[in-house]
Amino acid sequence: MFGAVAAGNPIQLSEEVPNSNGLQHTIVLSSTKPKQYSHITLFQLPNVALPADLVATVYFKLSVDQDFQLFGYLAAEKPSAIFKVTLPGAKGDDSGNLGEIDMDVDGVDTGADSGDVNNISQVLIGISVEPRVQGLAKVQQLKEMNMARASGNAMVLSKNLKNTNPAIPPETPGELAQRFPVVTQQLAANIVQHAYNYLTGFLDPAGNVSIKRFDTWWDKFKVRLANDAHFIDEVTSD
Structure with missing residues (x-):
């Protein structure tokens, strides 16, 4: 090659x-x-x-x-x-x-x-x-x-x-951010976007979300991350 x-x-x-x-x-x-x-x-x-x-x-x-x-x-x-x-x-x-x-x-x-x-x-x-x-x-x-x-x-x-x-x-997370700041920022943005995409489906009339929904998202996120970490690359704001 x-x-x-x-x-x-x-x-x-x-x-x-x-x-x-x-x-x-x-x-x-x-x-x-x-x-x-x-x-x-x-x-x-x-x-x-x-x-x-x-x-x-x-x-x-x-x-x-x-x-x-x-x-x-x-x-x-x-x-x-x-x-x-x-x-x-x-x-x-x-x-x-x-x-x-x-x-x-x-x-x-x-x-x-x-x-x-x-x-x-x-x-x-x-x-x-x-x-x-x-x-x-x-x-x-x-x-x-x-x-x-x-x-x-x-x-x-x-x-x-x-x-x-x-x-x-x-x-450590700090060492990751220090060595690879660009990738760390992108990773953090994708995680936040993934949570946002999930939680907006459970908004009440006042625009609030139960904390239990967040706990459910986090549990599902960890399982999916363990099974296929590359899915985080596909997170979009759509």
Whole structure:
């Protein structure tokens, strides 16, 4: 479904990975001899087209024991992207983590030479195909985090965001709202609309509804949510 190529290396195709914490595809960029990677191009294959309501979020890591880090996305209007990779050891970075990756960079120098960079043998790419609103909300949060780091607010940001790993589900409603504000707002609006649609059928002449009707709605809502959570996407104001 996807392909990727690092400068000076052959094209590698993605493989489907079932039951992998939301990452349905992976690509391993490797070579017989360790080398410095500078630019990586990721693209949809010619016979593949993502539906308009989906995006493919893109993650990178350098070894199997690391966590995937989100760095961008592909979509119907964006079938490919060029990533600029600054590896550990570049510009004094000896953290051992994947360095910065800039989305859609073309013809930009990494600013590092082979003497400053730790050569590596592979880069692992994870790709998650997910609903457009959810995926773009993650990318927007990534951009805000990068802007905060650039402005010197990374420490404050890290204190406020207890769990920013996209592979780990939010543990509290507040954490969900903080990590995915757009999706959370849409979810809240759909729940309220669903309750409104149900309760307006039981209005008395004064425009009031018995609290028992609300309890009945809530019980039915929880059962339906457990059986088919996607029904909430179809709630309308009609």
